[in-house]
Amino acid sequence: MKLVEVELRRVRLPLVAPFRTSFGTQTAREALLVRVAGADSEGWGECVAMEEPLYSSEYVVGAQHVIRHHLLPRLFSAGDVSAARIAGLLAPVKEHRMAKAAVETAVLDAELRASGVSLGTHLGAVRDAVDAGVSVGITDSIPALLDTVAGYLDAGYRRVKLKIEPGWDVAPVAAVRERFGDVLLQVDANCAYSLADASRLARLDDLDLLLIEQPLPEDDLPGHAALARRVRTPICLDESITSARAAAFAINLGACAIVNIKPGRVGGYLEARRVHDVCVAHGVPVWCGGMLETGIGRAANVALAALPGFTLPGDISASDRYFRTDVTLPFVLQEGRLGVPTGPGIGVSPTSEALDELTVSTERITPA
Numbered sequence: 433m434k435l436v437e438v439e440l441r442r443v444r445l446p447l448v449a450p451f452r453t454s455f456g457t458q459t460a461r462e463a464l465l466v467r468v469a470g471a472d473s474e475g476w477g478e479c480v481a482m483e484e485p486l487y488s489s490e491y492v493v494g495a496q497h498v499i500r501h502h503l504l505p506r507l508f509s510a511g512d513v514s515a516a517r518i519a520g521l522l523a524p525v526k527e528h529r530m531a532k533a534a535v536e537t538a539v540l541d542a543e544l545r546a547s548g549v550s551l552g553t554h555l556g557a558v559r560d561a562v563d564a565g566v567s568v569g570i571t572d573s574i575p576a577l578l579d580t581v582a583g584y585l586d587a588g589y590r591r592v593k594l595k596i597e598p599g600w601d602v603a604p605v606a607a608v609r610e611r612f613g614d615v616l617l618q619v620d621a622n623c624a625y626s627l628a629d630a631s632r633l634a635r636l637d638d639l640d641l642l643l644i645e646q647p648l649p650e651d652d653l654p655g656h657a658a659l660a661r662r663v664r665t666p667i668c669l670d671e672s673i674t675s676a677r678a679a680a681f682a683i684n685l686g687a688c689a690i691v692n693i694k695p696g697r698v699g700g701y702l703e704a705r706r707v708h709d710v711c712v713a714h715g716v717p718v719w720c721g722g723m724l725e726t727g728i729g730r731a732a733n734v735a736l737a738a739l740p741g742f743t744l745p746g747d748i749s750a751s752d753r754y755f756r757t758d759v760t761l762p763f764v765l766q767e768g769r770l771g772v773p774t775g776p777g778i779g780v781s782p783t784s785e786a787l788d789e790l791t792v793s794t795e796r797i798t799p800a
């Protein structure tokens with residue numbers, strides 16, 4: 433397609449409850465939506481960068497700047513762009529994967545809408561619904577955590593992930609295991625530990641966790657490999673996995689036995705599929721991570737999670753776990769699962785009422 437106009441729309445969605453992790457507390461999701469328009473097609477993508485650069489170096493205002501000033505000029509001057517060519521066209525710009533992913537997704541959505549093919553079908557989905565997991569933030573007390581988890585299990589979630597950090601790990605996780613029996617349970621540290629904490633993390637081994645996600649800093653693959661030799665619980669990487677090549681390297685080093693795939697973190701859904709393929713080839717299970725997406729990003733994540741290698745439930749929850757009002761029609765749990773959209777492209781669009789209510793700013797960019 434030839435891009436005629438690109439709209440960068442910042443939306444702000446209050447969270448139904450604060451979400452606390454080792455890197456900070458979120459009370460709202462400020463998201464960047466990208467709409468691309470061609471002569472007779474349009475498509476949507478969501479940039480998953482957060483408001484501040486605390487999960488990774490990208491952040492929403494920076495992503496908007498890089499899209500406007502460094503990514504779009506390359507696409508405008510390329511003439512006819514297809515999603516498959518975008519990574520190559522944008523390769524001169526270092527990193528900024530979340531920004532690149534949002535643009536590539538919007539173009540891919542426009543192409544698929546024009547040809548009437550769903551993203552799930554395009555990527556190779558083999559399921560029409562995916563198991564929903566829920567990521568539970570750090571709370572003020574163990575009783576508060578137990579109440580929160582009880583609510584999610586009542587709602588039907590099929591797997592629970594607890595955020596941990598030094599000072600909030602063995603005791604709360606043990607309390608959840610004790611109270612809720614054989615629920616599928618895992619933990620996520622967002623880089624908050626060091627190798628010196630290996631014996632502490634090994635105390636989680638008795639709690640039958642599916643995995644420990646990203647215990648050490650993202651650049652410490654040797655540390656994760658050493659830790660993996662000292663704990664029985666499988667190590668899963670999130671922040672460290674920035675590409676299919678990074679995944680292959682980490683797996684070969686013994687730094688992880690499971691991979692969390694987040695399309696934004698690896699530069700888009702096409703690279704995410706390659707990460708999946710590399711992991712499947714190595715016998716490494718994958719699951720789809722989340723970044724508190726609106727319905728736009730969620731729709732695409734559900735499609736990805738329907739690929740065959742996604743054998744563990746993802747951080748893909750219903751809209752009401754995050755927001756009172758989503759930008760799309762809400763994703764709703766059905767027996768602990770979310771249906772894969774079947775319409776063309778990502779299969780959903782923002783509703784104009786929600787956009788009117790939630791938009792903070794709109795920037796429209798046309799080729800010079």
Ligand code: OSB
Binds near residue numbers: 567748
């Ligand atoms: O590390 O997986 C993470 C949210 C924001 C940034 C990083 C992470 C998360 C989550 C929430 O764990 C996943 C979700 O429900 O979207």
Ligand code: MG
Binds near residue numbers: 620622645670671692
């Ligand atoms: Mg994580």
